[in-house]
Amino acid sequence: MSQDNAPAPYARRSRFAPRWPRKLLGTLLTIAVTLLGLLFVTFMIGRVIPIDPVLAVIGERATQAQYDAVFLELGLDKPLLQQFLIYVNDVLHGDFGRSIRTGQLVSEDIKRVFPATLELATLGTLIGVFIGVPLGVLAAVYRDSWIDQLARLVGLVGYSMPIFWMGLVGLLVFYGILGWVEGPGRLGVFYQGIVPERTGLLLVDALIAGDWTVFKDAFSHIVLPASLLGYFSLAYISRMTRSFMLEQLSAEYITTARVKGLSEWDVVWRHAFRNIRIQLVTVIALAYANLLEGSVLTEIIFAWPGIGQYITTSLLANDMNSVLGGTVVIGSIFVGLNIFSDLLYRFFDPRAK
Amino acid sequence: ETPPNMLVIANRIDDIKTFDPAESFEFAGADVSRNVYEKLVNFDPLDLDAGFQPELAESWEVSEDGTTITFTMAEGHVFASGNPVTAQDAAFSLQRAVKLDKTPSFILTQFGFTPDNAEETIKAVDDKTLVITLDQKYAVSFVLNCLAATIGGIVDMATVMENETDGDMGSAWLRTNTAGSGPYKVVDWKPDESVLMDLNPNYGGDKPAMERVIVQHIQESATQRLQLERGDIDIARNLSPEDIASVKETDGLKVVDELKGRLMYWSANQKKDMLSDPKVLEALKWSVDYQGMADSFLNGQYTVHQAFLPLTFLGALTEKPFTYDMDKARAALAESDHPDCGPIVISVRDAQDRIDIAQSLQNTWGQLGCDVTLTVGTGAQTLDRYRAREHDIYLGAWGPDYPDPNTNAGTFAVNPDNSDESGNTGYLAWRNAWDIPEMTQEALAAVVENDTDTRAGMYIDLQKTHQQVSPFGIMFQQIEQHAMQDSVENFISGGATTAASYWVVTK
Amino acid sequence: MTDTMTNLLDIENLRVRFPTRQGHFDAVRGISFSLRRERLGIVGESGSGKSMTGRAILKLIRKPGQITADRMQMGGTNLLTASERQMRQIRGRHASMIMQDPKFSLNPVMSVGQQITEALLAHEKISRRDAKTRAIEMLDAVAIRGPDRVMDLYPHEVSGGMGQRIMIAMMLIPDPEILIADEPTSALDVSVQLQVLEILDKLVTDRGMGLIFISHDLNLVSNFCDRILIMYAGRVVEVCQAGRLHEAQHPYTRGLLNSVPDLEHPRPRLDVLKRDPAWAEAPSVSALT
Amino acid sequence: MTAIDLNDLSVWFGLGAERVDAVKSATFSVATGESFGLVGESGSGKSTVLRAIAGLIDSWSGDMSVAGEPLGRSRKRDFYKQVQMVFQDPYASLHPRHTVDRVLGEVLKLHGFSDINSRIDRLLDDVGLGKGFRFRYPHQLSGGQRQRVAIARALAPEPRILLLDEPTSALDVSVQAEILNLLSDLRAKRRLTYLMVSHDLGVIGHMCDRIAVMQHGRIVELLDVAQMRTLNAAHPYTQHLLDSSVRAIRQDRP
Amino acid sequence: MTQTSLRAWLLTDAPQSRRQATAAAWYSGWLKLRGNTLAMLGLIVLVVVILAALCAPLLATQSPFAQDLGARLLAPGEQGHVFGTDSLGRDIWSRLVYGARISLYIVALVAVVAPLLGLIIGTVAGYAGGVLDVVLMRFTDIFLAFPRLILALAFVAALGAGIENAVLAISLTAWPPYARIARAETLTIRNSDFIHAIKLQGAGPIRIIMRHVWPLCISSLVIRVTLDMAGIILTAAGLGFLGLGAQPPSPEWGAMVSEGRKYILDYWWVATIPGLAIFTISLAFNLLGDGLRDVLDPKEAGK
Numbered sequence A: 001m002s003q004d005n006a007p008a009p010y011a012r013r014s015r016f017a018p019r020w021p022r023k024l025l026g027t028l029l030t031i032a033v034t035l036l037g038l039l040f041v042t043f044m045i046g047r048v049i050p051i052d053p054v055l056a057v058i059g060e061r062a063t064q065a066q067y068d069a070v071f072l073e074l075g076l077d078k079p080l081l082q083q084f085l086i087y088v089n090d091v092l093h094g095d096f097g098r099s100i101r102t103g104q105l106v107s108e109d110i111k112r113v114f115p116a117t118l119e120l121a122t123l124g125t126l127i128g129v130f131i132g133v134p135l136g137v138l139a140a141v142y143r144d145s146w147i148d149q150l151a152r153l154v155g156l157v158g159y160s161m162p163i164f165w166m167g168l169v170g171l172l173v174f175y176g177i178l179g180w181v182e183g184p185g186r187l188g189v190f191y192q193g194i195v196p197e198r199t200g201l202l203l204v205d206a207l208i209a210g211d212w213t214v215f216k217d218a219f220s221h222i223v224l225p226a227s228l229l230g231y232f233s234l235a236y237i238s239r240m241t242r243s244f245m246l247e248q249l250s251a252e253y254i255t256t257a258r259v260k261g262l263s264e265w266d267v268v269w270r271h272a273f274r275n276i277r278i279q280l281v282t283v284i285a286l287a288y289a290n291l292l293e294g295s296v297l298t299e300i301i302f303a304w305p306g307i308g309q310y311i312t313t314s315l316l317a318n319d320m321n322s323v324l325g326g327t328v329v330i331g332s333i334f335v336g337l338n339i340f341s342d343l344l345y346r347f348f349d350p351r352a353k
Numbered sequence B: 001e002t003p004p005n006m007l008v009i010a011n012r013i014d015d016i017k018t019f020d021p022a023e024s025f026e027f028a029g030a031d032v033s034r035n036v037y038e039k040l041v042n043f044d045p046l047d048l049d050a051g052f053q054p055e056l057a058e059s060w061e062v063s064e065d066g067t068t069i070t071f072t073m074a075e076g077h078v079f080a081s082g083n084p085v086t087a088q089d090a091a092f093s094l095q096r097a098v099k100l101d102k103t104p105s106f107i108l109t110q111f112g113f114t115p116d117n118a119e120e121t122i123k124a125v126d127d128k129t130l131v132i133t134l135d136q137k138y139a140v141s142f143v144l145n146c147l148a149a150t151i152g153g154i155v156d157m158a159t160v161m162e163n164e165t166d167g168d169m170g171s172a173w174l175r176t177n178t179a180g181s182g183p184y185k186v187v188d189w190k191p192d193e194s195v196l197m198d199l200n201p202n203y204g205g206d207k208p209a210m211e212r213v214i215v216q217h218i219q220e221s222a223t224q225r226l227q228l229e230r231g232d233i234d235i236a237r238n239l240s241p242e243d244i245a246s247v248k249e250t251d252g253l254k255v256v257d258e259l260k261g262r263l264m265y266w267s268a269n270q271k272k273d274m275l276s277d278p279k280v281l282e283a284l285k286w287s288v289d290y291q292g293m294a295d296s297f298l299n300g301q302y303t304v305h306q307a308f309l310p311l312t313f314l315g316a317l318t319e320k321p322f323t324y325d326m327d328k329a330r331a332a333l334a335e336s337d338h339p340d341c342g343p344i345v346i347s348v349r350d351a352q353d354r355i356d357i358a359q360s361l362q363n364t365w366g367q368l369g370c371d372v373t374l375t376v377g378t379g380a381q382t383l384d385r386y387r388a389r390e391h392d393i394y395l396g397a398w399g400p401d402y403p404d405p406n407t408n409a410g411t412f413a414v415n416p417d418n419s420d421e422s423g424n425t426g427y428l429a430w431r432n433a434w435d436i437p438e439m440t441q442e443a444l445a446a447v448v449e450n451d452t453d454t455r456a457g458m459y460i461d462l463q464k465t466h467q468q469v470s471p472f473g474i475m476f477q478q479i480e481q482h483a484m485q486d487s488v489e490n491f492i493s494g495g496a497t498t499a500a501s502y503w504v505v506t507k
Numbered sequence C: 001m002t003d004t005m006t007n008l009l010d011i012e013n014l015r016v017r018f019p020t021r022q023g024h025f026d027a028v029r030g031i032s033f034s035l036r037r038e039r040l041g042i043v044g045e046s047g048s049g050k051s052m053t054g055r056a057i058l059k060l061i062r063k064p065g066q067i068t069a070d071r072m073q074m075g076g077t078n079l080l081t082a083s084e085r086q087m088r089q090i091r092g093r094h095a096s097m098i099m100q101d102p103k104f105s106l107n108p109v110m111s112v113g114q115q116i117t118e119a120l121l122a123h124e125k126i127s128r129r130d131a132k133t134r135a136i137e138m139l140d141a142v143a144i145r146g147p148d149r150v151m152d153l154y155p156h157e158v159s160g161g162m163g164q165r166i167m168i169a170m171m172l173i174p175d176p177e178i179l180i181a182d183e184p185t186s187a188l189d190v191s192v193q194l195q196v197l198e199i200l201d202k203l204v205t206d207r208g209m210g211l212i213f214i215s216h217d218l219n220l221v222s223n224f225c226d227r228i229l230i231m232y233a234g235r236v237v238e239v240c241q242a243g244r245l246h247e248a249q250h251p252y253t254r255g256l257l258n259s260v261p262d263l264e265h266p267r268p269r270l271d272v273l274k275r276d277p278a279w280a281e282a283p284s285v286s287a288l289t
Numbered sequence D: 001m002t003a004i005d006l007n008d009l010s011v012w013f014g015l016g017a018e019r020v021d022a023v024k025s026a027t028f029s030v031a032t033g034e035s036f037g038l039v040g041e042s043g044s045g046k047s048t049v050l051r052a053i054a055g056l057i058d059s060w061s062g063d064m065s066v067a068g069e070p071l072g073r074s075r076k077r078d079f080y081k082q083v084q085m086v087f088q089d090p091y092a093s094l095h096p097r098h099t100v101d102r103v104l105g106e107v108l109k110l111h112g113f114s115d116i117n118s119r120i121d122r123l124l125d126d127v128g129l130g131k132g133f134r135f136r137y138p139h140q141l142s143g144g145q146r147q148r149v150a151i152a153r154a155l156a157p158e159p160r161i162l163l164l165d166e167p168t169s170a171l172d173v174s175v176q177a178e179i180l181n182l183l184s185d186l187r188a189k190r191r192l193t194y195l196m197v198s199h200d201l202g203v204i205g206h207m208c209d210r211i212a213v214m215q216h217g218r219i220v221e222l223l224d225v226a227q228m229r230t231l232n233a234a235h236p237y238t239q240h241l242l243d244s245s246v247r248a249i250r251q252d253r254p
Numbered sequence E: 001m002t003q004t005s006l007r008a009w010l011l012t013d014a015p016q017s018r019r020q021a022t023a024a025a026w027y028s029g030w031l032k033l034r035g036n037t038l039a040m041l042g043l044i045v046l047v048v049v050i051l052a053a054l055c056a057p058l059l060a061t062q063s064p065f066a067q068d069l070g071a072r073l074l075a076p077g078e079q080g081h082v083f084g085t086d087s088l089g090r091d092i093w094s095r096l097v098y099g100a101r102i103s104l105y106i107v108a109l110v111a112v113v114a115p116l117l118g119l120i121i122g123t124v125a126g127y128a129g130g131v132l133d134v135v136l137m138r139f140t141d142i143f144l145a146f147p148r149l150i151l152a153l154a155f156v157a158a159l160g161a162g163i164e165n166a167v168l169a170i171s172l173t174a175w176p177p178y179a180r181i182a183r184a185e186t187l188t189i190r191n192s193d194f195i196h197a198i199k200l201q202g203a204g205p206i207r208i209i210m211r212h213v214w215p216l217c218i219s220s221l222v223i224r225v226t227l228d229m230a231g232i233i234l235t236a237a238g239l240g241f242l243g244l245g246a247q248p249p250s251p252e253w254g255a256m257v258s259e260g261r262k263y264i265l266d267y268w269w270v271a272t273i274p275g276l277a278i279f280t281i282s283l284a285f286n287l288l289g290d291g292l293r294d295v296l297d298p299k300e301a302g303k
């Protein structure tokens, strides 16, 4: 089913402005409203949680005087709404505050951890797409045959496995026993700091620097967690592809294509697949967004210093600045991907114009 | 395989917030600090039992009245920047810690230093002489032990002040940068990921064998072990007992045990009627399977210990009066006012070893007839409740803040004002609402006793009473088990008194 | 013309069977007919198996469905034994089919031009450019104005009548000998309907094509076709010459004829068809020639 | 007396640049007991007129009155005791998860009838479905049977006026005959007024007394059935429509 | 009634009573489901798990909480422990069967709360349209854009750890997709003729939403929910993994995996057996959900 992934209907246009600026304005307004809401909810959660943010700063041994000083410093004496407005104002100036936990600017932290997640999620999604889509198409074409059943089983296994358990087992087998891949972390210790950091994406940086040994090592580190995440999203992508394809393959225009004497390959890929591309983009965007936010457990197990782990650890340490910052980033990406797939939809589907 | 001049360690280091010695108060931070900053006095990693030794200060003199200590600075210590270490640097560093008044500052301020008087009380007379004035007489060992703590690290005044912003005395810069005279300097720190240290080219001591040290943050024990087995790391510091057991069996790997200062204890809130009944407390203390836990899931990582001073500390009490004895426990409970034992809630934070201990307590106390439930929360959550004195039983761990017996005596056995208003959250006795005016006096008396043996005796007596009457059920002392490649020698994580030292390691 | 007498298609005892949970269901039950260069109409009520017959000829029945027959001969080819590969050669090239509803039968995300040239490129070694020229000519031939422009349109941008004509152009461009038109006009307005029929008519007369015209509109078929098969419940109950439809004997045919309200001949009540179970059981009437 | 009176009715959809004027100042009236037909090409606004009368569209201007009562923006339940509608597609007009019994029962309950059981039986009888159909789901019914249920539902509140939107266009000719006969019978029995849309002039000619021809949202001509039969139309569009529905299709027929 | 006549009674196309109509509708769904081997496999597994949960006291060989520090980490089969023992010497098999209760409880609770919330918000937004739609959908978007585990963690942190709170937190994070589905479904339904028809009887919006729109949305929700079951258990397990799910010593499966992960290299079964249990039950739910898709999807039923 595709309904749940349908791009969000964006706010109604005002009556006055001409068409496309109005559309743009509406989209921007929607993003703004959504993000503001996101900020508000996160902020409220941060304040409602019955954990003392001051304690997170000063730790177990502090005296009451130190406590009071930090209380004032964090602006906790001000009314909630004012605190929120101050926060929004800061965020608008690109200032997410300082992380209590790492002692660094949250924006710096995110600049560091986000590329790690981005790299992992991107590779994971690519794996998911390159295996999941053909698998889904095959399953649909050979509906109810053993291929379909196999694809279903493979997909559902991916959907059902506890990812943290598979992570540990994968690590044990492929790293511990077989030694096919490198272990936890993003890069072997000897390779650290060799290639200059440009994008923060190690694979890309290594390519830019033309350093193959670093590239190989980084790839060997990422391949296992990425495959796991890929497998997880593969499940979702292939199930969705299958149901989209089934819908298209039963459409009348497919028979038309067959009547023309087209080969099966053309019928499936040129005709049916063309029609699901756009739905598929939405699904892939969603899967991608899910990997960006949802790989916390994988990150922990593979010691992957990514944003999921960052936010979770921060949350457990009640480091709300980091949590808010990370959430805003992930939320924005989510909204961004949503809008991107919406735009793609408008751009590619001749019917949407 | 790791290169011969490089040490790779897997450890949980996500608690590092800063490297600034005036602020740093975490285990992983202390490890870094010890290798980067030198102190006036310090511990020799190869002979920790010898106690503090001269380092930046080559000698010191105590005035007649015991309130003034004059240090003479040693030659040949140079900061990584190339600046020599002077008394001005030392004075600046200590004043700075007092003035910044961050969490660990109490270690210094307990001697009467305040942000206002710091410039007078801590003073560099010349490049070589530092004079410290205390508000009263203290045991010299107490003072010097405190100066050997992380907060006693001496920073490079010139470099730090160059990087000052908004009058913060360089504290923003020192979070992520180091300016010390120790064997190493931090080259790169990626929070939750790794710390990279290289040699300090100006280090005055012998050139360490390890020219580069990398500490990687690896959360999972299984992951650390796999890395060790594959030779990707030299040392794994957080292996579970089961993983340790297997490493012991593996060729080419070895395990080194080191007693740490961390205690595992439970404590009962004295505001709760039933839990303030001494007989109930006694019953609870008898019905803990100390040895069973130490031999099973805590195997090798904790040793049974029942006094508030950890072994290897001055005056540590080795007696372990309580065993797992259900008969005695039942008898004690029967004598109490609560023979049926009411509901008990154990607050425990979300760490697996603590949850395991809590489950064992739940099991054995359950056999007494108590209805025990657990609430697991994040560290901050449980601590919050503890500080607000809302818990029933808190299952916690306590590590000494500085290498002097007062660190634990001052919190387990001191409670100057038990009122809610006083908010004396720094004292564990207060957190458990345990009102002990006499014991407080006794503990404070030990602080000023300058004769070391007498002082030790005072602490032993204090602990003996404490063991029997306190609402604290101290159960275990931590043993850190480091698993490492056979070739690694001299890795010492600092025992109960200090942190890890990398500069003596060879392989 | 001499070859108007040769049969383009011979079908004997054609069955289309679908397995269902309650046993199997025969949508077409043993019908026989042949097609020459003529207009052969197939009429019958909804579900009587008209479309299935059309699709069975091109072996386009979807998966669980099965086709059986004693004979299926198209020109020199035995369709029964033809492989899927051979069938692809036949489809489009030798026999084509116009689908019921242009709205659903054109690929919504491919331009009209792409869809038409594709049919050509699948069968002939021809450059894209030439294919395009041919496609424009073809669109012109089916009376589409501004064919260059229409080539770049997407199906949702053309009206139903245009869509139907595009379908026709698409199916005719490889120049097939047999065209099956499945209710090509039922979705159209009366006026557009006429245009489409005119085009089809011209093709049969000018190109000598064989046309199978499927419809449920008796009047239309009787006016347009040469021969008519009347289907009921998967069988052919009657075959007659188009001009003589009004003389049809079978009660089902008569019933159908009488139930249509006629503007010119009003009746107070319409006759209602009384179905006789025997109709469904009677053997199929052969329409072989 | 007039059952339906439309004066200068305009209906539009959407706002601003997207506005579609579906009906433009339509004016006609239907007498009580009369059967009035609405014809025109696809998209000319026939259904829209019916839906506006039924109160399913808000964006309209002009005057409408039913049985002498002017209609406002919202309709009371009483209005629906007067006017009911039958939709084009019997496959879409029944709730796929409700049995016939439930469909009719709910309507009767909404209109406050108490003897629901007997009424359902009677309604089913009226539309020529036996009691055997009462507990079936739509998927167990043929198209014609579904349309009968839809008609039964429309008859349930005992309305005076039925709006029929192409009630047979989705059906076979043979089934169409049954439904058309049923509608004629009901009209005779219950003295109903019909406003009926169809694009099949044969059906309209069979059922209606007068017709209105619509093109591009406008009513271009009103004529009675006799004029229609004699192909006597003034407006060229009507003429064309009549022509094409009776003209021979092949000119070259020998 | 004999068997054949019962079957005929159920298979009838012309039911004679309300009861028969409902029964026949269920029976035909059942037949369809039965035709799907994999879905049946899923169903059977689920039935077995439910039975196991119900009969836990009978099946368990000892108390799920009984510790025996002397017999810890035994391998499957040793000393009569079918699946071995865990780190506190508790019998894994007994914990597993008792744990089934908790896992099923979580699933059942979430499966009721989240879709209901989504259904209400989605259908109201879809049916009302206009400002209410925009507001509700913005609201949904905000929650959808939230990192899910983070939101759940935050809720749990706010409410305190524990299974009920975990369930609540998961529900609060799980509803937005359901709201989206329900809204999309409502949008297609709300302009259909049968809704017009009931409007023409003067029915009010609440009645239309509850009695006419809901029944149609529910089928696509049910399909989606069964597919999500696995995710729910896994999220709960994930919370347990982070120590925020069920409280020890409760034998919740996720918590069991999390406890056992320390031992995975040498005592693989401690984490693997509950892991396999989670895997099995979620696979079962997925297979069943996949089958239900065929049974419930009105689009398919129409054909």
Ligand SMILES: Nc1ncnc2c1ncn2[C@@H]1O[C@H](COP(=O)(O)OP(=O)(O)OP(=O)(O)O)[C@@H](O)[C@H]1O
Pocket (backbone or CB within 6 Å): C018, C020, C025, C026, C027, C044, C045, C046, C047, C048, C049, C050, C051, C052, C053, C062, C065, C216
């Ligand atoms: N996949 C299928 N499985 C089972 N029965 C089918 C299937 N496809 C079609 N049928 C049945 O085959 C019969 C013939 O269908 P067909 O489409 O040929 O009818 P038709 O005469 O073309 O009707 P219409 O005028 O409505 O197009 C119908 O009763 C239909 O229900």
Ligand SMILES: Nc1ncnc2c1ncn2[C@@H]1O[C@H](COP(=O)(O)OP(=O)(O)OP(=O)(O)O)[C@@H](O)[C@H]1O
Pocket (backbone or CB within 6 Å): D013, D014, D020, D021, D022, D040, D041, D042, D043, D044, D045, D046, D047, D048, D049, D199
């Ligand atoms: N909900 C709507 N939103 C926008 N435009 C609409 C809507 N409903 C109908 N229209 C437009 O109004 C015009 C009239 O539509 P209407 O359905 O009344 O035509 P019709 O005469 O009934 O045609 P048909 O014979 O095809 O049913 C058409 O152009 C149609 O596109």
Ligand SMILES: [Mg+2]
Pocket (backbone or CB within 6 Å): C050, C051, C052, C100, C182
């Ligand atoms: Mg057909």
Ligand SMILES: [Mg+2]
Pocket (backbone or CB within 6 Å): D046, D047, D048, D165
């Ligand atoms: Mg209409």
Ligand code: NI
Pocket (backbone or CB within 6 Å): A001, A002, A003, A004, A005
């Ligand atoms: Ni979907």
